[in-house]
Amino acid sequence: METLQIGRAKLTWLNGGVNFLDGGAMFGVVPKALWSRKYPHNDKNQIELRTDPILLQLDDKNYVIDSGMGNGKLTEKQLRNFGVLEESAIDQSLAALGLTTNDIDAMLMTHLHFDHACGLTKPTEDSSYIPVFENAAIYTSDVEWNEMRNPNIRSVNTYWEENWKPIEKQVTPFEKEIQITDGLKMIHTSGHSDGHCIIVFEDGEDSFIHMADIMPTHGHQNKLWALAYDDYPVTSVHQKEKWMDYGYSKKAWYTFYHDAYYRAIQFDGKGKKIDEVKRERYEYK
Secondary structure, eight states, X not given: OOEEEETTEXXXXXXXXXXXXXXXXXXXXXXXXXXXXXXXXXXXXXXXXXXXXEEEEETTEEEEESOOXXXXXXXHHHHHHTTEXXXXXXXXXXXXXXXXXXXXXXXXXXXXXXXXXXGGEEEOTTSOEEESSTTOEEEEEHHHHHHHHSOOTTGGGTOOHHHHGGGGGGEEEESSEEEEETTEEEEEOOSSSTTOEEEEEEETTEEEEEOGGGSOSGGGOSTTOOOTTOSSHHXXXXXXXXXXXXXXXXXXXXXXXXXXXXXXXXXXXXXOEXXXXXXXXXXXX
């Protein structure tokens, strides 16, 4: 597992699963001739996307950013349509660190689409669902939480009852932003989903920004490149511009949940890469 120390914060990437999605959908209106130079694709025009939660250890607390693909929740048709070739191994990842899901103090949910939220619950033998992180507070924006429980004709395909009903008593929704602890906050941006959030950590001169799905991979660094999956792509562009400019000025690290090749990249004031954490063994066999 790859790790990165940023000030007081230690980040460790857990194994949350992998899927393959259409590259054109992931890069929206950007021509393949351009995006294919930035991110590899297979002969089906699909790109590899991890769904790897980040364990954030800070001030003796264990936080996890998003929850992975989950286990045993997708039908054969869904596994095929979503290109899922590997489900979550969160228990094994945490065990290797001497932890269990009961040791997680809070889940920081950037949004609640199935590929981020399926890992919050798990099926039982009687076909019901129970929480995975029993002792964790779960933070998400109130806009996201409201849509999760009342999806529209489009979002009903990604906001699933089995991902929210078992954990509703654990959820702490917030409005514009919330301070999780000293230097760590979640900020509502909208864009990818109406309730989408980013995570910002600052500790003196050290900082990271988790852009979640408004910059899901290193190939999406261009401020104008938005996903076809985005509900509000123009908002995504403006929010990306704002937080890329801010992060560049601080030489912040940018961390990734979906990237199959890089865990994190640090950019200078002009957006040039100055440091990186690569993902090991990224070729899926």
